[in-house]
Amino acid sequence: MSANDVIAQDELNGYLQEMPHWRKIPGAIAAVFETKTSAAAIELFSDIAGAAELDNHHPNVDWRYNKVFVTTTSHDAGGQLTTRDIALASKISERATSLGAKPRVDLISAVEIAIDTDNPEEIAxxxxxxxxxxxxxxGSLADPNGRGPxxxxxxxxxxxxxxxxxxVWVPNSASGPVLKNLQDVRTHADAQEAPSFTVITDAQGNRFCICTEADR
Incomplete structure (x- = not known):
């Protein structure tokens, strides 16, 4: 399997404009599909597995009752995105649509732990x-089993x-309600880097960032 089909960021943005179910998260693209029943979610899970076997390119799939959470990346390309991810994502969307599954872009999210350092190489x-x-x-680190942050x-x-x-990564299109909820509970928001990321500080000085795929 070749790793020479890595997609540049500008090219990825073009692909994603034609793939409304999918969003960029760190090191992958992701989608969430909601079905009417748990049985339908299992059927979608099975269809995704079949598509993955045909393509010999396997996504991470998490089934939760009537929702299926999917991410795909190319591990043989160092955790970068390739045209194989785009092809597989398109097939998954087709199968989800044929089963009547509802895309839930608002549920796409990812959490990573960020460490401030003046010398990443010393501690990585x-x-x-x-x-x-x-x-x-x-330079980031990833769980090879796709489980940990x-x-x-x-x-x-x-x-x-x-x-x-x-x-905390959320789609830019879904970030407004998240930031509104944080405003309602009186956190401090530093939005000078938005929409790339907004720094949130709680009442005791602890920080986290609401990040999006925009302007990264």
Whole structure:
């Protein structure tokens, strides 16, 4: 299997404009489909497995009652996205549509742990060894089994005293209600980097970021 079909970011954006069910998250593209019954979700799960076997390209699939959460990336290309991911995602959307499944873009999300550091290389392998993670081409760490949160090293000359924070990824199209909910519970929002990310600070000074695929 070749890893020479990696998609550049501009090219990926073009593909995603024609794929309304899918959004970019760190290291993958993702979709969520909701069916009328649990049995229909199992049928969709089975169809996705069949498509994956035919393409010899296997996504991560999480079945939760009547919802199916899917992500796909190319591990042989260092966790980058390739045309194989686009082809498989298109087939999955076709099968979901044929089964009457409802796309739930608003449920697409991912959480990664971000570490402020002025020297990512000094600590990356220590974290990889402790977690059993692999290093991706962008320097982040990923669970090879697709279960644990990604680790992102945010390089900065002046690391914050609270060096660890969560990056909560949501589609830009669904970020408005999330930010409104945070406003309603009186968090502080620093939106100077929005829509790429908005820094949220709680009442005790703990931070997390609401991140989107826009302007990354």
């Amino acid at each position: 392998q220590q974290w990889a060894a402790g977690l059993g993670y692999t290093t991706l081409q962008d 990604a680790i992102w090293f945010q390089k900065t000359a002046t690391p914050n005293a609270n060096r660890l924070h969560l990056d």
